[in-house]
Amino acid sequence: MERTPSALIITLLTDFGSTDYFVGSVKGVILSINPHVTIVDLTHEVASFSVAEAAFLLHSTYPYFPKGSIHVAVVDPGVGSDRRPLLVHAGGFYFLAPDNGILSYVFRDIPNYQCVELTETKFHLPARGNSFHARDVFAPVAAWLSRGTPIGQFGRGSHHPTTIPLPAPRHTDNALEGEVIYIDRFGNLITNITKNDVDHCGPRDQLTITIGDARCRGISRCYADGSQDAPSTIVNSSGHLEIFFYEGNAAHHLHAKIGIYVTVTGR
Amino acid sequence: MERTPSALIITLLTDFGSTDYFVGSVKGVILSINPHVTIVDLTHEVASFSVAEAAFLLHSTYPYFPKGSIHVAVVDPGVGSDRRPLLVHAGGFYFLAPDNGILSYVFRDIPNYQCVELTETKFHLPARGNSFHARDVFAPVAAWLSRGTPIGQFGRGSHHPTTIPLPAPRHTDNALEGEVIYIDRFGNLITNITKNDVDHCGPRDQLTITIGDARCRGISRCYADGSQDAPSTIVNSSGHLEIFFYEGNAAHHLHAKIGIYVTVTGR
Amino acid sequence: MERTPSALIITLLTDFGSTDYFVGSVKGVILSINPHVTIVDLTHEVASFSVAEAAFLLHSTYPYFPKGSIHVAVVDPGVGSDRRPLLVHAGGFYFLAPDNGILSYVFRDIPNYQCVELTETKFHLPARGNSFHARDVFAPVAAWLSRGTPIGQFGRGSHHPTTIPLPAPRHTDNALEGEVIYIDRFGNLITNITKNDVDHCGPRDQLTITIGDARCRGISRCYADGSQDAPSTIVNSSGHLEIFFYEGNAAHHLHAKIGIYVTVTGR
Structure with missing residues (x-):
């Protein structure tokens, strides 16, 4: 059995927040076993128990890391129940996560993956309660x-991991209807409509984007081209159509929440 | 005099928050002297000036790090007054902290420790004000x-460091009465009643836990076994009895604060 | 052309917050190119779009890092417009920032600097939108x-970078009038009046500091010398006059905001 080439980077994505002892003890455990690895916090501020939000954030971040990186993603309300802890090898990356759908984008984007259930308890900490599998x-x-421990040593092969529905935009007669799937710290409204979807709707300056009662004409090239008093749109840095106010908070201005519909209409 | 074996890890635990220049400049100073050390943030979100909260968080985190790690814990409203800055060597770890009780759990758990007051100013930065000893x-x-500088070089031996009271559960005729000592980001209520205390009360499925007007029967094995509509209890990952709502916020539901009583009764 | 000696440390200062995918993907990009560099977060909690706040925080932090460190400071509402992305070499440090004034203190404190506009796109990521130059x-x-890539390779020499006004205290007949330029997490009010300014006003115990309706006599040596019920002042760890309440929040007590005037009067 070949050894996995040793990894330099472990990333962490959780809903643990940064006020408690959770993240610190996870890092202590990692560094006790491999003091030379670099640990990177993706975020620990996922909304409590929100598997969907964590899935989107992981999707938007992991491809920027070097191949071989290990991504630990834990939003885990089912910890200690019969939900399985998984190790997935996909696209040159490793993912460690509970089997609750947090890896749904990974499975969609990389259909060929290897999946192991973490049944070999000799690699786990001696049990202290059953509520903190991240640590x-x-x-x-x-x-x-x-x-460099080979992935097959951590447990048995596993199949049919859990996925959550990833809402896709719907085509209607003369429009494309998507929805807001994420709201960032600036209040920008990120939709599930991708650059590709937008390109199929027609020339950008001839598109109309509708969200609730608000309507935007055309798509801005950069934030500074938008208005401070009305919503504008941009194809953002994660390749998604986004509604924003220049130097303002679109979520507040539009009273928008995750799930609200967004429609793109060509001429 | 032997050299201390050089350490790979310095952890930081403070009430400095993450919005200001405090943490950044502390890290700059450390990396200017030892650019190869790994710095780990335990948390910087301790409630302002709360020595008791910092003490509990340090207690819940430091044992997970490799021996030789240096734990810097600074919640320090008395900075610049006559309170002493300390270096403590205990259980294979190093602790740097003001002498205000933040190390109380360490002193309780590791009675044999070596303590030095940081009187050798040649190791300090040239004074710029008197209000930021962390940096x-x-x-x-x-x-x-x-x-690798030996600890004796940093100052003179020191004795009788300050401790704060660590509330212990009280046994009454037929019950054990403890209190909530920490509330985590999920709103879980962590008590000072330990796994050991619980085990002495009787079989877990026959215990009744009372908090305010609420009453729980038995102790859950994992969060998913609890209810979303009523409080449940678990022996949590730090070995403490904890009151929770499954995927909910117990502190909000029960209007509970630190210090509220929790009683465990056997059959 | 000589190679720049390779740097060990890259710091990040942004208004990206820590809840989104922004910071994680920036780190992924850096570590994909140089997995051995140490990345330090100064803060990501600058108030959204506040160039002035970011400038002050950078000023208060960067000098504590070892020479050769690379400071990336991005608060960038104009991203993707015609504002220039800059690389500045000053005082032995490197700064990467949009040309919007975020480096104003650097230019004031280190008049001799070298400035390059980042025109060489071969060092950039293949464009994915135009809204995330940090990544x-x-x-x-x-x-x-x-x-170790020499700085001249990243683009052409650039001149007259943008600066923002840095408010200086004004001398009047018998007083020095400054203003609050930053409020930290403890609610301490940091002014633009420096230790040097204070020293020129007279003996510290004979000074009167006025802020709104409140008046303080003398300057405290440390926080613990201050009052919990009335404002006190200190020359703080960044060398600025600061108004505080001992173990309290001066901003709340005094209803103070950035820009409020503070006056120092000698006997």
């Missing part, structure tokens, strides 16, 4: 993996 | 310590 | 710079 299961496995 | 005293000492 | 321009340039 007791995922952290030590990530650290041993970063030291 | 000007603790950071450079941590960095020199991580490079 | 697509500044991050890869920082990483290549940390690997």
Whole structure:
């Protein structure tokens, strides 16, 4: 059995917040096993228990890391129940996560993946309660993996991991109807309508984007081209259509929430 | 005099928040002296001036790091007064902290420790005001310590460090009465009643836990076994009895604050 | 052309917050190019779009890092417009920032600097939208710079970078009038009056500091010398006159905001 080439980077994506002892102890466990690995926080501020939000954030971040990086993504209300802890090897990356759909975008984007259930408890911390697998299961496995332990040693092959529905925009007669899937710290409204979808709707300056009662003509090239008093749109840095106010908070101005519909109409 | 083996890891635990220049300049000072050390943030979101909260968070985190790690814990309303800055060597770890009780759990759990007052100012930054010892005293000492400077060189031996009361549960005729000592980001209520205390109360499925007007029967094995509509309890990942709502916020539901009583009764 | 000596440290200062995918992807890009560099977060919690706040925070932090460090400072509402992305070499440090005034303190404090506009797109990520230069321009340039690419290769020499007004205290007949320029997480009010200014006003115990309706006599040596019920002042750790309440929040108590006047009067 060949050794996995050792990894330099472990990333963490959780809903643990940064006020408690959770993240610190996860890092302590990792560094106790591999003090030379670089740990990167993607974010720990996922809305509590929101698997869908975590899935989107992981999707928007992991491809920017070097191949071989280990991504630990834990939003895990089912911790300690019969939900399985997984290790997935896909597209040159490793993912450690509970089997609850947090890897749904990964499975969609990389159909060929290898999946292992973390059944080999010799790689876990001696049990102390059953409520913190990030520290007791995922952290030590990530650290041993970063030291080159082959993935097959962590457990048995696993199939049919859980996925959550990833809402896709719907085509109607003369429009494309999507929805807001994420709101960032600036209040920008990120939709599930991609650059590709937009390109199929027609020339950008002839598109009309409708959200609630508001209507925007054309798509801005950059934020500074938008208005401070009315919504504008942009194809943003993650390749999604986004509604924004220049130097303002679109979510507040439009009273918008995740799930609100957004329609793109050509001429 | 033997050199301390050089340390790879310095952790930081403070109430500095993450919005200001405090944490950044502490890290700059450390990396100017030892650019090869790994700095880990435990948290910087301790409630302002709350020594008790910092003490609990340190207690819940430091044991997970490799021996030799240097833990810098600074919640320090008395900075610049006559309170002493300390370096403590205990259980294979190093602790740098003001002498205000933040190390109380360490002293309780590791009775044999060595304590030095940081009187050797040649290891400190040239004074710029007297209000930021984390940057000007603790950071450079941590960095020199991580490079192997023996602890005796940082100052004179010190005794009788300050401790704060650590509330212990009280046994009454037929019950154990503890209190909530920490509320985490999920609103879970962490008590000072430990796994050991619980085990002495009787079989877990026959215990009744009372908090305010609410009453729980038995102790759940994992969060998913709890209810979304009523409080449940678990022995949590730090080995403490905890009151929670499944995918909910117990502190909000129960209007609970730190210090509220929690009672465990056997059959 | 000589190679820049390779840097060990890249710092990040932004208004991206820590809840989204922004910071994670910036780090991924850097580590993909130079997996051995140490990345330090100064803060990502600058008030959205506040160039002035970011400028002050950078000013208060960067000098504590080792020479050769690369400071990436991005608060960038004009991203993608015609504002220039800059690389500045000043005082032994490197700065990467949009040309919008965020480096104003650097230019004031280090008049001799070298400035390059980042026109060489071969060092940038292949364009994906035009709204995230931190990830697509500044991050890869920082990483290549940390690997020793000479700064002249990143673009053409640039002149007259944008600066913002840095409010200076005004001398009147018998007083010095400054203003609050920053409020920290504790609610301490940091003014633009420096230690040097204070020293010129007379003996510290004979000074009167006025802010709104409140008046303080003398300047405290440390926070613990102040009052919990009335404002006190200190020359703080960044060398600025600061108004505080001991273990309290001066901004709340005094209803103070950035820009409020503060006057120092000698006997």
